[in-house]
Amino acid sequence: MGSSNSIRFxxxxxxxxxxxxxxxxxxxxxxxxxxxxxxxSYSTDRTIEICKSKGAKVISQQFLGYANQKNFGIQEAKFDxxxxxDADEVLSPELINSIxxxxxxxxxxxxxVNRLTNYCGRWIKHGGWYPDPKIRIWKKGNAKWVGDGVHETLELADNTKIVKLKGDLLHFTTDTISQHIDQIQKFTTLAANELHRQGKKVSIAKILFNxxxxxxxxxxxxxxxxxxxYGFVVAFNSAFATYLKYLKLYNLNKSDEKKS
Structure with a gap:
């Protein structure tokens, strides 16, 4: 286990x-x-067993939200x-060599790194899904995860230098279209609730236009x-997710009006 250079990750x-x-x-x-x-987060399948068999240190932690959960893991890190x-991401051979x-x-x-997504067995290289740049390597203390319960982003310290590595980060996002629909239902509900918490409003016209x-x-x-x-499916489902997110927000706002 480990890299061939003197940096310890x-x-x-x-x-x-x-x-x-x-x-x-x-x-x-x-x-x-x-x-x-x-x-x-207290998996009920074979996740923990598989992780331990691969030599990983497993820490059970009640889910704190994506950003806080990742920050918790970083605090436990031994090296700088x-x-x-993410669990559905894999370093490509070229990226491994770059690291x-x-x-x-x-x-x-x-x-x-550039992230290349595999959707239902096909690599998606257009539609805004590639190169999908992501920062995945940094020195401890130079960055932290921030965000609400739906999305997390990496916040870098001031004057942080960013270097592009060669090789793709392979992202195995979903195996079936129905699985994607389930994910859309889950995340649009979370997103709508967060927008509602922020006091955002939306009209029918905006729902349709967006x-x-x-x-x-x-x-x-x-x-x-x-x-x-699958390029069509990805674009259609992404538009559908936008529609659902704002429709759910619209319904939440209407419920508020009825209560007042």
């Missing part, structure tokens, strides 16, 4: 019932990480350099049609 992954994907994630990390920490992956060539003298504040604009931008102007059938 702690890899952080958060999980909940990820038995189908966590194995491949950890197998790729073994090539570069000197420590793998899995923060698990962090690799942060191995990072040395203490060349290590800057943060490293960015949904139409999302599809047109991703499928036409961002060339989603070049990904064939």
């Amino acid at each position: 702690s890899a952080i992954v958060i999980t909940y019932n990820e038995e189908k994907k966590i194995g491949n994630c950890l197998d790729s990390l073994v090539n570069v990480a000197d420590e793998i920490i899995v923060v698990d 350099y962090i690799i942060s992956l 191995k060539y990072i040395s203490p003298t060349s290590f800057l504040s943060a490293y960015e 949904s139409w604009f999302k599809f047109t931008r991703d499928y036409v102007f961002r060339l989603g049609f070049l990904d064939g059938f």
Whole structure:
């Protein structure tokens, strides 16, 4: 386990019932990480068993929200350099090689990678889904996760330098269209609740326009049609997610009006 250079990396992954994907994630990390920490939200499947079999340190922690859960894992890290992956992400061979060539003298504040998503067995390279740059490697103390219960973003310290690494981060997002629909239902509810908490308002016209604009931008102007059938599905479902998010917000606002 570990990288071939003198930098020692702690890899952080958060999980909940990820038995189908966590194995491949950890197998790729073994090539570069000197420590793998899995923060698990009390999985009920074989996730913990698989993680331990791969040599990972598993910490059970009630879910704190995506940002706080990841920050909790970073606090537990033994080493100063962090690799942060989601359970459905895998380092490509080229990216593994790039990480191995990072040395203490060349290590800057943060490293960015391109994320390539696999949707129902097809790599999606258009429609705004690629290159999808993500910062996944940084020196401890130079960044922290922030965000609400739905989305988390990495907040960098002032004057942080960002360097692009060669090689893709492979993202195995969903295996079936029905699974994607289930994810959309879950996350649009969370997103609508967060917008409602912030006091956001929306009109029927905005719901319809934003949904139409999302599809047109991703499928036409961002060339989603070049990904064939699944390019259409991705663009349509993304527009549908926009529609649902704002429709649910609209219903929450209407409920408030009835109560007042």
